[in-house]
């Protein structure tokens with residue numbers, strides 16, 4: 357008899373506990389799943405997004421092309437930017453391609469420019485294995501008058517077998533995360549938006565993509581799943597407490 361009673365009592369407390377745990381696990385899975393999807397493509401992290409600021413953009417290449425190692429990374433520079441300085445990388449030769457400007461322009465030191473940097477090509481000395489990542493940095497001046505604008509850096513990743521052309525630009529109202537091969541992007545903010553002097557803010561990691569996320573990198577999905585998980589847990593604890601009092 358006692359055994360049956362205990363079992364029933366256990367069942368009474370166990371079920372809410374199991375449900376609470378399931379909700380918590382569900383919340384957690386959502387969190388991890390959401391974060392993984394966004395951060396597994398070629399993306400940009402920047403030390404500032406402010407219009408007119410000098411910024412170092414770090415392009416992350418987290419994997420190869422369908423399992424094949426990467427031979428070459430070619431980053432196209434958007435028209436709004438005339439000059440870039442690549443950080444050298446010992447594993448690659450670096451080549452900055454230029455094109456003629458329609459009209460001569462002034463560089464940031466006031467010198468006349470007739471050509472602009474249009475593409476930066478990193479050629480691997482030894483291929484980057486599919487299960488390793490690498491980063492490529494470009495130092496540049498963000499355009500003065502581009503606050504609120506999203507700049508896209510179409511990037512072609514050539515592999516031992518095949519290629520991944522990260523060149524897709526979202527249509528109006530579309531989210532880059534919905535695209536298969538989104539072009540790495542950065543959204544320019546108002547000068548001073550970082551709340552500190554342009555150029556000296558701590559690097560935003562990124563993994564990940566900057567436009568779609570809020571200030572603290574938490575997506576609405578992440579917050580929702582954390583709430584669900586926590587509620588589940590609280591429910592389970594209350595049920596447990598009630599179960600004990602009855603028992």
Ligand SMILES: [Cu+2]
Nearest residue numbers: 396397398419
């Ligand atoms: Cu990916």
